[in-house]
Amino acid sequence: MELVDRYIAAVQRELPENKRQEIGRELKANICDQLDALSEQGELTESQIADVLKQMGHPCKVAQQFVPAVPIIASEDIPLFKNTLFMVLGVLFVLQVVGGTTQWLGSTEGNLFRFIQHIVSGFIGDACLAFTAIGLSFWSFSAQGKPLSGSNCQKWQPQNLPKVGPGWQHISLSDVFADLATYLFLLLVIWCSMWMSSEQLAARTVIFSANAQQLLQWFSTIILLSMGNSLWQLRRRVWTSELLLANMGVNLAYASFLVFLAFSSPLLQTQVQSQGTELQGIFTLLQLDKWLSYSLVIAAMFPSYEVIRDGLRWRKLASQT
Amino acid sequence: MTSSPLVKMRLELRRGVLVLAVLGLLKQAHYGYSLRKQLQEGGIDIDEGTLYPLVRRLADQGLLDSEWRQAEGRERRYYQLSSLGAELLSQLTDEWQQLNGALAFLLEQSADTNGSDINRSDESAEEI
Numbered sequence: 001m002e003l004v005d006r007y008i009a010a011v012q013r014e015l016p017e018n019k020r021q022e023i024g025r026e027l028k029a030n031i032c033d034q035l036d037a038l039s040e041q042g043e044l045t046e047s048q049i050a051d052v053l054k055q056m057g058h059p060c061k062v063a064q065q066f067v068p069a070v071p072i073i074a075s076e077d078i079p080l081f082k083n084t085l086f087m088v089l090g091v092l093f094v095l096q097v098v099g100g101t102t103q104w105l106g107s108t109e110g111n112l113f114r115f116i117q118h119i120v121s122g123f124i125g126d127a128c129l130a131f132t133a134i135g136l137s138f139w140s141f142s143a144q145g146k147p148l149s150g151s152n153c154q155k156w157q158p159q160n161l162p163k164v165g166p167g168w169q170h171i172s173l174s175d176v177f178a179d180l181a182t183y184l185f186l187l188l189v190i191w192c193s194m195w196m197s198s199e200q201l202a203a204r205t206v207i208f209s210a211n212a213q214q215l216l217q218w219f220s221t222i223i224l225l226s227m228g229n230s231l232w233q234l235r236r237r238v239w240t241s242e243l244l245l246a247n248m249g250v251n252l253a254y255a256s257f258l259v260f261l262a263f264s265s266p267l268l269q270t271q272v273q274s275q276g277t278e279l280q281g282i283f284t285l286l287q288l289d290k291w292l293s294y295s296l297v298i299a300a301m302f303p304s305y306e307v308i309r310d311g312l313r314w315r316k317l318a319s320q321t
Numbered sequence: 322m323t324s325s326p327l328v329k330m331r332l333e334l335r336r337g338v339l340v341l342a343v344l345g346l347l348k349q350a351h352y353g354y355s356l357r358k359q360l361q362e363g364g365i366d367i368d369e370g371t372l373y374p375l376v377r378r379l380a381d382q383g384l385l386d387s388e389w390r391q392a393e394g395r396e397r398r399y400y401q402l403s404s405l406g407a408e409l410l411s412q413l414t415d416e417w418q419q420l421n422g423a424l425a426f427l428l429e430q431s432a433d434t435n436g437s438d439i440n441r442s443d444e445s446a447e448e449i
Contacts, residue, residue, distance in 0.1 A: 023377070026353070026398050030373055033354030033397070057370035065374035 003046065004031055007053045014063030023066050031056070072135065074142040081138050088134060090177030092126045097181040101188040162238045168313065169239045179230045183223050190216045206288065212267040219257050226250040244314040251303035251310070258300035262293045339367065341417055343376060344402060344410045347385060352397040376400055384409060
């Protein structure tokens, strides 16, 4: 009987406090009935008792069957939970990029590693907090037995569903937020003179040349338009002919501008306006300028690729309609 | 079909039927072990680890009444169908009979189709 008591105690440990006594009592009565039936064939050995208990199942499993675990978030709310989480994480990423860029441009070091580290560590911290806050909010609704997606699932019309299309037609949230973060980063770099103090500006060794700065400022209009385009994508979440055309226009503008900027040398200048000055004894300004030009040409390939890709997709969509 | 999906599907199939069987047997009062014996004698073998929690859940839902009684020098918890449980059992029984009739018809029809298909393929094999 000692084995039985140990088994009951093990089951009880896995149960909520208010159910331990009652379930333990009932389980013991049931096991004793079984052992009584077995003992009619002869005296029971310890291994026979152990076999009966093994047949009952592991104490954890038995306890779970008596009091099944309730999921923290109702299963019907999981898609909404994931969607909310990704949206919030996307916004937090954009905010981190803004904060990180502001700090990076404002510091005298200009250390790229520190910049990335600031964004990553800040984002992880914010993401943990967001995950906990969103999880707890959903949990509180699920605990009250009010799934959040219940009303959404009832209020829908088949006519409002998007048309059948290929897999690429779905716009992923991560793409939209990555684009938005890039645009904000570019705007902050271009307009740093607007929000940086004169001491911070004076501390920088290398700045854009007057010509490049003017071109970049003109280009801010296109960046603002592309932000509007991303917000439109966020609202629709499906590539339509109009969205594809808008995206092609934006990417074409980016590719053309990047190539034009690459060939508008000089792009950089030192604060003392003297070309050829050694920067920290490693690179000359001319070398940096050349590398920046090459980088811009390489960067122009990405929007060019998207122009071609979206063009092909647009043709496919047009042929379907 | 491998044994793992079979085991899983058998469990799923039996889960709903088991509730009906338990409710049906508990028109008379039973304690856990006697209920299990009755089910076994009726051809339904079920683990203790599944049956006892199931009975408790049904009692928690108000479908069963329960009381502790002293018998043979030991205490036992007896369960019996409550009025709510009796009402539900009658509805579930109707549902089961309707389902069972429909399923029997469908399975019989598919068996006939399979049989005629096999005969047809045998005939064409002989012709070849």
